[in-house]
Amino acid sequence: MKILVVIGPALGTINHALALSNLLWENGHEVIWLTGLDACDHFEKMMSPYKTYYSEAHNLKFKANNPGGLPHFVYAARYDYLKKSTEEELEIIEKVKPDLMITKHHYSVTISSRVFGLPFAYYCTDGVEYKFKERNPHNRWENQQGKEDYLRVCKDLDLFCEEKEYMTDYLFSPFLNIIRGVPSMFSLTKDEKISLKKDKSIFAGLLTYDGPRLRSFDDILSQIPREIPLIYITFGTHYYEKERIKIILESLLNFDGYIIVSTGYFDPQEFSGNSSSKIIFVKYVPNDQVADRANIVIHHAGSGTTITSFSYGVPQLVIPNNPNYSGQLYFANTIEKNKCGQHIAFKDLTNEKIKTAIQEVLLKSDYKKNARRIKKQINRQDLRCNKDLLMKLDKIEKNIKTNSINN
Secondary structure: OEEEEEEOOOHHHHHHHHHHHHHHHHOOOEEEEEEEHHHHHHHHHOOOOOEEEEEHHHOOOOOOOOOOOOOHHHHOOOHHHHHHHHHHHHHHHHHHOOOEEEEEOOOHHHHHHHHOOOOEEEEEOOOHHHHOOOOOHHHHOOOHHHHHHHHHHHHHOOOOOOOOOOHHHHOOOOOEEEEEEOHHHOOOOHHHHHHHHHOOEEEEEOOOOOOOOOHHHHHHHHOOOOOOOEEEEOOOOOOOOHHHHHHHHHHOOOOOOEEEEEOOOOOHHHHHHHOOOOEEEEOOOOHHHHHOOOOEEEEOOOHHHHHHHHHHOOOEEEOOOOOOOOOHHHHHHHHHHOOOEEEOOHHHOOHHHHHHHHHHHHHOHHHHHHHHHHHHHHHHHHHHHHHHHHHHHHHHHHHHHHHHHHO
């Protein structure tokens, strides 16, 4: 089956969407990508093997982690953006003739797929909570203009579309929704479990991919004795508060171990005041390359880092940077509920709280024990979810072929 993946250019989103694409490709499906022009350099760094179309019309303004900024899901519904991205998709669909479309972020796919009568799947990258209105943090935004703009574009293309209560409702597919993650990581109520079985949603598995391993970093890790504790600090692909890293490093001045800090967009030189032979600064390193060796991961409770840490059975200390309009608070609560880490709100961050939390997570064996228990559980479920998704896609492909023959 030929699958066109339409994804926004945020680096974290690209990484786990590549994991989904890899799963599809390894099982015989042809994968083609359409993403924002801003993602070009990152795609090369990730060594993506997929034919990719880069589009300025799909350059979403990712400000979801910036309190007060315009979120990408609001920006994506603006009339000018939505119309241009839809028109470009129509041209590419005509060119590549996909059998199925998968999207994250883009309302345009829900329109362009209907024009060509194609099935589309919405990719829920931050977990199952996005499927439920009362949980979905996006629904906290009043976006009446977005609804009007969406209906206007549909009308331009002679498509009928009913007005819905929530803007996010347009994203979900009546055909198939792919949920990143595994059931054990989410607190589903009985009613929610029933509703997921009734609709077209399916868990796809952990889906983590952080790029090829860096040989140079393997050399660095090999020089750190296993008996010496290692702390890994990363705050994902959206950085807005470098002070957080400085506070953490100040609290670790007397730490008897090694510290690896992924500085992201920030120049490592900005933290030179915290220089030490046991503190290693790097702009980027694949999470799984370090998680395999770390004794604790300190991060922002982003879905990618959380899932990677769970899958490697490493305890976590999380400091969300956008708890109100993302799934970070939800993941933080999941970590605490499973007793495999701790959560500190950024507004409450102090040297003393960091120091105490790190000591507790490192020294209390229950955190490591629980993290390892979760690791075994979710890795088993990951294989089952992968299998379920592929079986679902096989059925979709058979239906497409049957319909094609009948037509």
